Amino acid sequence: MKKSIRLFAVAATRTCHFYLHLYKRKLTLLILVFAFIGCSGPEAGVSFKLAQERREAISELGYRLFFNLPEDPKAPIQASQTIGFRLERPRLIILDFKEDPAAVALVQVNGRQAKYRIKNEHIVIPRRYFKKDTNTITIDFRAGEQSLNRNEEFLYTLLVPDRARTLFPCFDQPNLKASYTLTLELPVHWEAVSNTPPEQEVLSGAWAQTAYLTTAEEAPTGAGRKRITFCPTEPLSTYLFSFVAGKFQRMTETRNGRSISLYHRETDPQKIAQTGIIFDQVYASLEWMEEYTGIPYPFAKYDFIILPGFQYGGMEHTGATLYNDRRMFLGEHPTTGEQLSRMSLISHETAHMWFGDYVTMAWFDDVWTKEVFANYFAAQMIRPQFPEINHRLNDLRAFYATAYEVDRTAGTNAIKQSLDNLNKAGLIYGNIIYDKAPIVMNMLAEKLGQEAFHKGLRDYLHTYAYGNATWEDLISIL
Ligand SMILES: [Zn+2]
Known part of the structure; x- marks a missing residue:
């Protein structure tokens, strides 16, 4: 009995040791797994998964941004912002910011200083700081x-397609639309242009008259x-979202x-x-689009800036x-081709105000839905301006040749391409989107009949006004 009891005791102790050993190993493994997840954090860029999660959780988004622009182009730009949004329930918040982690000086959530982590181009703020309903993050x-x-x-x-996150911390995805209230501090002799007209202008020395919230905005500045x-x-x-500042006429x-x-x-009088x-041409294209869509220009104003050496032809903020100066200011004896191209x-940029800006793709895999309409309508808008041109022939030259140039190669792609991370969105643009897609759109319009096509597009704009839509959303209306 004793022996057996002793044997049992030994066996039990061994079993305990065995389980304790197993438990320790599992615990170590578990700690390692959590440590790995914790360290790895969200993947770099803006993944489709992250964008989907945020789209479902975040609403009523607004940014209040302040940038202090020095005259010296090498001096750093101090900035601050307050992001306001609503949550259905408290959750971990991941902001996008592709910048040196040392660029972030302070993060406050709902008025109290928050501990945060910077990982893989993101600012990660723990769930415990957030509450149901409205929240603010000040940075x-x-x-x-x-x-x-x-x-x-x-x-x-120039923040297209995913570069807003290189300038300021944000939820950088097209389907989290927001209202932006921007304040710029700049030299008194500079002009500043943004998406909306100025509401208030204050000269240095009179800051106290305005109510600013963040510490960067309270910092005193020179005369x-x-x-x-x-x-x-x-x-x-x-x-x-966009702003331009500097010396301009x-x-x-x-x-x-x-x-x-x-x-x-x-400065060249011939160009001016x-x-x-x-x-x-700007007025003519605006009126054409208003007439076609039945929707008056849907934004506060339609100013434009012609920039020396701008990297694209234009950008539809x-x-x-924004426009490239060489595309807008032509030489002394421009060819018909150059005039048509302007x-x-x-x-193209004007059509984007409705197709792209007013109704926007939900994700950049549908970027072609805005480019196709911009080119499709541009081809129609130039007709009354250049009545002497054979436009059918011109369309063949403009679209078919360049589309076939890519489409005949083994490396060609479908019009709609999948995109798992916004950091690859820049690779989607090309002749297939700009030149093949309008040909396909023309076929669709002919198949449906111009009247049904026109009515469908008007319904589409009304249904998704100031929101986002996918190609499937458009097709289901058409
Ligand atoms: Zn475009």
Whole structure:
């Protein structure tokens, strides 16, 4: 009995040791797994999964942004922001910020300082700081410069497709539209343009008259400075938020009660003389789109900036559309092709105000749905401006040749391409989107009949106004 009891005791002890050993190993494994998950954090860029989770959890989003722009293009840009949003329930919040972690100085959530982690181009803020309903995150930071295009006398933002996150912490995805209220501090002799008109302008020395919330905004600045606060924007995707600041000439035209300002840095009188025809084409394209869609221009204003050396032909920021100077200011004896190309570019960017800006793709895999309409309508808008041209022939030349150039190769791609992370969105653009897609759209319009196609597009714009839509959403209406 004793023996057996002893044997049992030994066996039990061994079993205990065995389980304890197993338990320790499992615990170590578990700790390692959690440590790995904790360290790895969200993947770099903006994954489709992260975007989907945020889209479901976050609503009523607004950004209040402040940038202090020094005249010296090498001096750092101090900035601050307050992001307001609503949550159905408290959760961990992941912001996108592709910048040196040292650029973030302070993070506060709902008025109290928060501990955060910076991992793989994200600011990760624990769930415990957030509550159901409305929340605010206030961040003091140094603005990222990758997409700021700073020059000696001017700078401009270009945040498409996923570069808003290089400038300021944000939820950088097209389907989290937000209202932006921007304040810029800048030299008093600089112009500043953003998506909306200025609401308030204050000269240095008079800061106390305005109520600013964050510490960066309270920092005293030298003389010869001013602060401009712009009106809150309509709901916009991050890639459409924009500002331009620096030394520019401003020209304003008013026609039928609508004022449009053009900003440029051109000095050649022969080129400046072309601003009349540029205004004609901007107004003509706006009126064409309003007539076709039945929707008056849906944003606060339609100013545009002609930039020396701008990297694209144009970029459709609402109220602050950017153009390349060489595409807008032509030589002394421009060819018909150059003139057509300018009108086509203006029409393309104007069409985007409705197709792209007013109704936006939910994810960049559908970027072609905005580019196809921009080119499809541009081809129609140039017709009345150039009645002497054989436009059928011109379309063949403009679209078919360039589309076949890619489509005949083994490396061609489908019009709609899958995209698992926004950091690859730049690879989607190309001849297939810009040139093959309008051919396909034309086929679709002919198949449906122009009248049904036209009515379908109007329904589509009304249904998804200031929101997002997918290709499937469009097709189900058409
Ligand atoms: Zn475009």
